[in-house]
Amino acid sequence: MVVREAANVRKGPSIDTPRQLVLYPGDRVVATSHGGQWLVVSRPAQNEGSPPMLGYVYASLLEDAPGSAGGSAKAVADRPKVSPWKLDDVPGLEFTPAVEMRLGWDDNIFFKGDSGWEGLIRPSLEAVHEAERTTLALRADLESYSYPGNTQYDHINQQYSLDLSYALSPRTSAFASTGAMFDSSFESALEESGSVVDKQDRRVLDASAGFRICPDDSNALVLEGEAQTIRHEDDESDRSELGLTLRWEHGLSRRLVTASEIRTKQYDYREGTQRVHQATLGLTYRLSDTLTVSGQAGGAVSDSSFDVAGGEVDERSVDAVASASATWMTERNTLKASLALEPVGSTQGENMRRMLARVSVSRQLTDRLTLRATAMANSAETKGYVSLKRNRAAKFDTELRYRISEQVDVSLGYAYTSTKDRETDQKDERNQAFIGFSWTFLQ
Numbered sequence: 001m002v003v004r005e006a007a008n009v010r011k012g013p014s015i016d017t018p019r020q021l022v023l024y025p026g027d028r029v030v031a032t033s034h035g036g037q038w039l040v041v042s043r044p045a046q047n048e049g050s051p052p053m054l055g056y057v058y059a060s061l062l063e064d065a066p067g068s069a070g071g072s073a074k075a076v077a078d079r080p081k082v083s084p085w086k087l088d089d090v091p092g093l094e095f096t097p098a099v100e101m102r103l104g105w106d107d108n109i110f111f112k113g114d115s116g117w118e119g120l121i122r123p124s125l126e127a128v129h130e131a132e133r134t135t136l137a138l139r140a141d142l143e144s145y146s147y148p149g150n151t152q153y154d155h156i157n158q159q160y161s162l163d164l165s166y167a168l169s170p171r172t173s174a175f176a177s178t179g180a181m182f183d184s185s186f187e188s189a190l191e192e193s194g195s196v197v198d199k200q201d202r203r204v205l206d207a208s209a210g211f212r213i214c215p216d217d218s219n220a221l222v223l224e225g226e227a228q229t230i231r232h233e234d235d236e237s238d239r240s241e242l243g244l245t246l247r248w249e250h251g252l253s254r255r256l257v258t259a260s261e262i263r264t265k266q267y268d269y270r271e272g273t274q275r276v277h278q279a280t281l282g283l284t285y286r287l288s289d290t291l292t293v294s295g296q297a298g299g300a301v302s303d304s305s306f307d308v309a310g311g312e313v314d315e316r317s318v319d320a321v322a323s324a325s326a327t328w329m330t331e332r333n334t335l336k337a338s339l340a341l342e343p344v345g346s347t348q349g350e351n352m353r354r355m356l357a358r359v360s361v362s363r364q365l366t367d368r369l370t371l372r373a374t375a376m377a378n379s380a381e382t383k384g385y386v387s388l389k390r391n392r393a394a395k396f397d398t399e400l401r402y403r404i405s406e407q408v409d410v411s412l413g414y415a416y417t418s419t420k421d422r423e424t425d426q427k428d429e430r431n432q433a434f435i436g437f438s439w440t441f442l443q
Contacts, residue, residue, distance in 0.1 A: 084128075084442060095127035097441045104413075104434025109153050110186055110199050111419070111428050118432070119146045133167040155199070157183040171216075176209040200233040210245075218251040239269045255286040259296070272306025276343055280321055295324040302343045319343045319353055332364035354380040373398040392420045411436040 084094035102120040109116065121144045129136040143157040161179040168174060181204040210224030228241040243265040251257045259282045267274040282296030297320075304315040325338035337359045343352065360374040378393045397415035404410060417430040 084126075090129070092131055093127065093129045095125065097123070097125050098439065099123045100436060100438040102434045102436040104432055106147075106430070106432045108428070108430040109147060109150060111430060112153075114150050114153075116150045117148050118434070119148070120144065120434075135163075135165045137161075137163045153199070155184055155201075157181075159183075171214040173212050174210070175212065176207075178207040180205050202233075203231045205229050220249045222247045222249070237269075239267055241268075242266050256283065257285075258283045261296075261298075269306065272304060272312075274302065274304040274306075276300055276302045278321055278343075290330050291326070291328050293324070293326045295322075297322045300343050317343065317353075334360075334362040336360045352380055354378065368403045370401045370403075371398070372401065390421070390423050394418050407440050407442055409436075409438045411438070 084096040086094055100120070100122040102118075102122075104118045104120075105115070106118045107115045109118070122141065124141045125139070127138040139159075139161045141157075141159045145153070145155050145157075147153045159179070159181045161177070163175070163177045165173055165175045181202075183202055183204075184199045186199040206226065206228040208224055208226035210222060213221045215221075222245070224245045224247075226241075226243045226245075230240070231238050243263065245261065245263045247259060247261040249257055249259045261278075261280050261282070263278045263280075265276045265278075267276075278298060278300040280296045280298030282294065284292065284294040286292045300319050300321050302315075302317045302319065304313075306313055306315075319342075321342050323338065323340035323342070325336070328335040337357075339355075339357045341353075341355050343354075355378075357377045358374070359376075360372070362370060362372045364370050374395075374397050376393075376395045379391070381390045395415065395417045397413065399411050399413040401409055401411040411434075413434050413436065415430075415432040417432075418427065420427045
């Protein structure tokens with residue numbers, strides 16, 4: 001049995017990973033192969049701005065892609081025979097440590113007007129344990145940022161996740177996931193609403209669990225509950241979340257899968273409460289061996305109650321929910337595009353409507369050289385009771401990566417970020433450039 005963790009799948013197809021798993025629109029997914037049949041055995045997590053989570057049926061219905069999507073046959077044959085580390089005393093356990101180092105220049109650190117060098121050291125560890133009925137996946141990442149001459153910006157980000165899947169029967173399974181993240185509120189606010197806030201420590205703890213029932217090869221029913229707490233150094237914007245999702249997926253053919261989803265979430269803030277109830281219909285369609293499209297549409301009702309200087313405010317809004325994506329993948333090229341319009345819980349407690357667009361391109365120039373580029377645009381709007389009314393952020397980054405060996409990569413990169421308060425027309429920009437080195441420790 002072969003196990004692929006999503007973080008590796010997203011980096012690109014491996015020698016023996018079929019193309020449809022690379023197209024699979026999930027984030028925290030563990031996929032296994034037994035006798036040539038690939039199945040998803042852990043839940044996908046909804047990405048920001050991603051299309052609907054169509055996958056449980058999708059991965060099992062798609063036809064196997066012929067050959068490898070990971071490069072030419074000669075390149076595959078020339079690769080050294082390396083693999084994750086294994087322990088003889090623990091059958092089924094594989095783990096992969098790695099480390100990445102970067103040195104770069106930032107001309108507007110945290111949009112504070114300071115410029116200088118930025119250093120990054122990022123060790124990580126992935127471990128997967130697979131047994132007859134159980135799959136357990138663990139990932140740990142640590143990012144240590146240092147700014148010589150601007151040490152007030154030094155910080156460390158940490159992220160840990162644990163995913164478990166247990167097969168109760170051939171068609172029924174239970175899954176659970178938990179994670180912890182320690183980072184800065186600067187990145188989360190820029191991603192959430194396009195606004196620039198002061199850097200302060202943030203702690204995120206989350207957990208989820210559920211069941212998946214597949215009555216036949218064309219249907220899957222998924223019930224999932226989730227909980228999350230977010231704590232900041234300044235507790236003004238602390239919040240906790242509870243959510244419940246019911247999803248039904250139905251395969252109409254080997255190329256077309258539909259999904260119906262009902263979701264409810266409650267956000268509890270220090271100064272109020274927000275509830276969002278959402279219903280959507282979606283589909284994923286594989287137009288060809290290289291092109292897959294996904295989309296969903298529906299509606300959401302948001303109710304908020306929070307305190308402002310003038311007293312308590314009650315707010316209700318009814319919003320359209322829509323998203324679409326497309327993935328085009330050939331032997332050496334990958335193009336992914338997505339667009340989402342949705343209501344989200346803001347850091348301040350009031351209703352927020354957000355549009356998020358992403359486009360990413362990857363081109364394998366040679367068997368060892370790869371060029372990647374990503375563009376993102378984020379537009380958020382509130383009624384302005386306690387936060388900025390209309391914000392916008394855009395980011396473009398590109399990276400040229402050269403693989404020295406199966407274990408060692410070097411890279412050059414550049415990133416441009418801009419923000420704008422559309423009420424005051426105030427703008428800000430940031431440029432970053434870096435050179436990097438990464439080492440994956442394999443046997």
